[in-house]
Amino acid sequence: MTQHKCTDCMIKSAAAKNLNIEEFEILENNSTSVSFKKGEIIFKQDAPSLNIAYLRTGLVKIHMKGPSHEKILRIVKAPTYLGIPTSMDEKINQFSATALEDTTVCFIDSNIFRNFIYTNGKFAYEVILELCRNELFDYQRYASLAQKQVPGMVAETLICFADKIYHDNHFNIPLSRSDMADLIGTSRESVSRILTDFSNEKIIEVNNNEISIINKDLLIQISEKG
Amino acid sequence: MTQHKCTDCMIKSAAAKNLNIEEFEILENNSTSVSFKKGEIIFKQDAPSLNIAYLRTGLVKIHMKGPSHEKILRIVKAPTYLGIPTSMDEKINQFSATALEDTTVCFIDSNIFRNFIYTNGKFAYEVILELCRNELFDYQRYASLAQKQVPGMVAETLICFADKIYHDNHFNIPLSRSDMADLIGTSRESVSRILTDFSNEKIIEVNNNEISIINKDLLIQISEKG
DNA sequence: GCCCTGTTGTGACATTTATCACATAAATTA
């Protein structure tokens, strides 16, 4: 167990900010901090779920087995809990989490976490808020997914990485073409083609995984009209 | 406000079962019970969200505006809360709810609900469990949606209505063809065609909205292979 | 009864996108 002190942690979750000194002591004694390198699996579908995972730093993909192959459900950015649903109700993980960048994750004993919910209303409320926000965000993505064509989804995804994750129109996308396809529900080849199309139309510049958005207005337009 | 007594309610939510007598009194004084007929809107996207809606009896569709038209996000069956996410964090509804059958809904003052979370840990925990279960269920549907073809999704939807909602292989589907299309992300015409195909292959029998599953094994096979 | 509106089924066709095949490039291992 990595020595760590939750009280002094600069990256507390909104929920944890409501814990008092005694509760922090309990948290410290029942949690471990673990580093993961890009590509490493944080937890895996079908394995027993013993802990709540809190993503302190880094970027992670949440994915699960689909009918024919792996489906990426969401990309999550620190700080956030990683899959409370997989640990609260179920004995085994219902999905997997894999690091897209170097990350640190704190594993918290599920029983301790549950006790905090039982005994600290503000903690519980913040957990509920996080779950609600995730649900709303997912709903919007799934509405897009169902009604936009593939170029629209590629555009939406690029905009999301630029605006929500990196806050920069120039970034290194931490997903392979194949990952992007699994995220938006299409094929690797289609993603490839659309990126070169966008590149030819001077909407973006692509160098392997390095992406620069040149004509953002047009990209937004493509995303919106589907 | 319809006169009602929550303490004696036979259809309490898992969360509400943890309330004590004083809390039930507060709930009674800050909630109303409303009946909706099939097709009536229970709450509407973009309207102010003032209450938590608890679906006591009936069946409801949750839907939101998509890029091109309405998207049905989920079908929910009583008893359950209806869209806690839309009421907890947001001032206006992020999605709509419409009755698919005659239903009764209890509207609970959001502040009271929030106070129960703050002060009653078991109540909060049950709310969290419900949110988690919904998330997991949605994830599985969206993995299917992304990877199955339309016949597979139609089959999956029919099986879901038979097994999860009506517990009968013979039922009246409360959705129009167009609704089914919005639920699985396809076109009205495709749903129509696939239902007649299934009918021709003696997998199901269709009379308007009356559906009988004849060859369930084959339907499951179609659903699984996509 | 009759009109109007909304739902449904179905054929013809166009479009999108997946699949297959292969070449190339990059990364990893021996």
Add this chain to the structure above:
DNA sequence: TAATTTATGTGATAAATGTCACAACAGGGC
């Protein structure tokens, strides 16, 4: 370094599905 795997780009093709058009039908209101 060579050899091997893995990721990527791109053309040709086929399959799935959306779109359009129209007919049939049901239900509601007048």
